[in-house]
Amino acid sequence: MRGMVLRAHPRATLVDLGHEVPPQDIALAAFFLRAAVDRFPAGTVFAAVVDPEVGTARRALCVLAHACYWVGPDNGVLGEVHASARDAEARTVDFAHLGLEATARTFHGRDLFAPLCGRLAAGRVGFTAVGPRADAVVRAPSLLAGAPRVVFVDGFGNLVTNVPAAALAGVRAVRIGVRTVPVGDTYAAVAPGSPVAVVNSYDLLEVAVSRGSAAALLGCGVDTPVMLEANA
Amino acid sequence: MRGMVLRAHPRATLVDLGHEVPPQDIALAAFFLRAAVDRFPAGTVFAAVVDPEVGTARRALCVLAHACYWVGPDNGVLGEVHASARDAEARTVDFAHLGLEATARTFHGRDLFAPLCGRLAAGRVGFTAVGPRADAVVRAPSLLAGAPRVVFVDGFGNLVTNVPAAALAGVRAVRIGVRTVPVGDTYAAVAPGSPVAVVNSYDLLEVAVSRGSAAALLGCGVDTPVMLEANA
Amino acid sequence: MRGMVLRAHPRATLVDLGHEVPPQDIALAAFFLRAAVDRFPAGTVFAAVVDPEVGTARRALCVLAHACYWVGPDNGVLGEVHASARDAEARTVDFAHLGLEATARTFHGRDLFAPLCGRLAAGRVGFTAVGPRADAVVRAPSLLAGAPRVVFVDGFGNLVTNVPAAALAGVRAVRIGVRTVPVGDTYAAVAPGSPVAVVNSYDLLEVAVSRGSAAALLGCGVDTPVMLEANA
Numbered sequence: 257m258r259g260m261v262l263r264a265h266p267r268a269t270l271v272d273l274g275h276e277v278p279p280q281d282i283a284l285a286a287f288f289l290r291a292a293v294d295r296f297p298a299g300t301v302f303a304a305v306v307d308p309e310v311g312t313a314r315r316a317l318c319v320l321a322h323a324c325y326w327v328g329p330d331n332g333v334l335g336e337v338h339a340s341a342r343d344a345e346a347r348t349v350d351f352a353h354l355g356l357e358a359t360a361r362t363f364h365g366r367d368l369f370a371p372l373c374g375r376l377a378a379g380r381v382g383f384t385a386v387g388p389r390a391d392a393v394v395r396a397p398s399l400l401a402g403a404p405r406v407v408f409v410d411g412f413g414n415l416v417t418n419v420p421a422a423a424l425a426g427v428r429a430v431r432i433g434v435r436t437v438p439v440g441d442t443y444a445a446v447a448p449g450s451p452v453a454v455v456n457s458y459d460l461l462e463v464a465v466s467r468g469s470a471a472a473l474l475g476c477g478v479d480t481p482v483m484l485e486a487n488a
Numbered sequence: 489m490r491g492m493v494l495r496a497h498p499r500a501t502l503v504d505l506g507h508e509v510p511p512q513d514i515a516l517a518a519f520f521l522r523a524a525v526d527r528f529p530a531g532t533v534f535a536a537v538v539d540p541e542v543g544t545a546r547r548a549l550c551v552l553a554h555a556c557y558w559v560g561p562d563n564g565v566l567g568e569v570h571a572s573a574r575d576a577e578a579r580t581v582d583f584a585h586l587g588l589e590a591t592a593r594t595f596h597g598r599d600l601f602a603p604l605c606g607r608l609a610a611g612r613v614g615f616t617a618v619g620p621r622a623d624a625v626v627r628a629p630s631l632l633a634g635a636p637r638v639v640f641v642d643g644f645g646n647l648v649t650n651v652p653a654a655a656l657a658g659v660r661a662v663r664i665g666v667r668t669v670p671v672g673d674t675y676a677a678v679a680p681g682s683p684v685a686v687v688n689s690y691d692l693l694e695v696a697v698s699r700g701s702a703a704a705l706l707g708c709g710v711d712t713p714v715m716l717e718a719n720a
Numbered sequence: 721m722r723g724m725v726l727r728a729h730p731r732a733t734l735v736d737l738g739h740e741v742p743p744q745d746i747a748l749a750a751f752f753l754r755a756a757v758d759r760f761p762a763g764t765v766f767a768a769v770v771d772p773e774v775g776t777a778r779r780a781l782c783v784l785a786h787a788c789y790w791v792g793p794d795n796g797v798l799g800e801v802h803a804s805a806r807d808a809e810a811r812t813v814d815f816a817h818l819g820l821e822a823t824a825r826t827f828h829g830r831d832l833f834a835p836l837c838g839r840l841a842a843g844r845v846g847f848t849a850v851g852p853r854a855d856a857v858v859r860a861p862s863l864l865a866g867a868p869r870v871v872f873v874d875g876f877g878n879l880v881t882n883v884p885a886a887a888l889a890g891v892r893a894v895r896i897g898v899r900t901v902p903v904g905d906t907y908a909a910v911a912p913g914s915p916v917a918v919v920n921s922y923d924l925l926e927v928a929v930s931r932g933s934a935a936a937l938l939g940c941g942v943d944t945p946v947m948l949e950a951n952a
Contacts, residue, residue, distance in 0.1 A: 490735045490736075491735065491756060491759040491760035491761070491764070492759055494733065494735070494760060494761050494764075495759070495760065495761050498733075498761050499733075500733075501733075502733070502735060511875070511876045511877070511933070512931045512932075540907060540908060540930070540931045541906070541907075541908040542906060542907065542908075543905060543906030543907070543908070544906050544908050591921075592919070592920065592921035592923070593905055593906050593918070593919070594906065594907060594918055594919070594920050594921050594926070595920070595921035598759070598921060599921075
């Protein structure tokens, strides 16, 4: 994919958004894309190829939102970004009209999405030329929906929950597994090796261990429930 | 290595071809390099430093093929690319003549190959100036040779075989491990969680699991035999 | 972080120095930064965000040394680089004065360090404008201090020790675990599958296995002691 972007736009700057999305995890990819809003330069083209239905009749989309382009299959991966901007526009990509053809039915990222992204970034194709206006955009169940729980574990072993920072007013501690963990301002608010609940950089409740791994120390992972404890 | 490329060519664009080659796996690296042909811009310089004999008298090569440069030790890693182009040319790199000297005998990638690649990419050294014409290029046993079997497992758990797409005419299913897996057009041709055999983006037979991991579900891996079943 | 660098400097070239530093490992990060000296172009800005005390009152530094900028928390991560240059200068970063404010207390890399690095790289802020001169720079215990032992294991399973090359004069073999391993010039100085002790590209003693993994074959890891055996 990187090579095919560069064939279309030799001066492109290529950045990996992250390497933490497990195969097929549309909800987590949609979350990370939403979290990238306002963190990249205007005009950035995001290629979001979590695409378990590659090669079928599923549509491909190009979304214009937050002054960036977001390209991927219409399976929910772009749903959070699209819904987050009141003025978002979406187009169904007409690859044939753009002269793009897939040589494989299992990797449209390489054959179709990457060349399109390169052309968009180079200004060689404009948004309205991508294809017809899309009537609707698929939205997958949000990673953040449902009961309070761990929704992903990052590379540090931090347990990221779906509890928004706003829900923490008056909360002094959270219960997770067999532990009660105090709320703190920073990872270092507790002694090294001790657990702490912080507001993280996604503005979500996160259970961490100071200079350690909460996943390892607490034996918790995705879907572990969390409970908020108000002032006692 | 990345820094040393940039010292020679500060405006270079650096791309990792992949991270799936295990240490010392010359055959797999040679396969991936061959698969990169026509997927990168003309003039791309590929640095292929799978180099278990670093520091010995093994030769270093620069191959000009498919309008790109391919640089690495003469141990077979460049053999597939070289053999794939009728008009490929190869030069033995004369690092001393280029004013390049290794400070370590264990990492010529950093001391020699990266600076050479930067100079080639910057146009500061031309192909014929790299060194004398190489009489022959080592070719390692191809990853694709031998009996039908899994040759690598990708990051999705897909089982990539050495069976070319052309061999699948009239084939309805493949046997792998204790399973008979139907041939389909796409990963989504079967229900989620079910195995399917597809032609992949390398034009090879690949056994996958829809929205899952074939390696995990089928308990197969590198060297598991596959058998083709014609129409019953 | 990558996006925030690009927002400040859209033409920045972004390079990962490596992915081998475990979470919170300040000593290893400080070692790798020191090892990067003279391997990157002059003017390179290194962002070294190993930062377990993020969000507390710990200072942030910008070091000017070896014609490059080195940015990170004042927790020792920049200590080796700073100490390695006689003419190194250090400034305490005054983010507020630079108009930079953190939206999260858990990820100053994104909110503060990355924008600063982008501005430095773009030449939009000069070294003296970063903040007041720092009186001292924290230095963590060096990875290389202490008894002869393995200090890290690289991606090949090579056992990197803290023994400098200079200590190997007259040494024919090293003892590690239950094995006596001969000293050789290169990884290939012994038969495939056999262990060998070499001087590596950091100018340190390293125990390797030709075409194999020393960590796996010898069952050794970080902190395994090594002993030098002189000519018998």
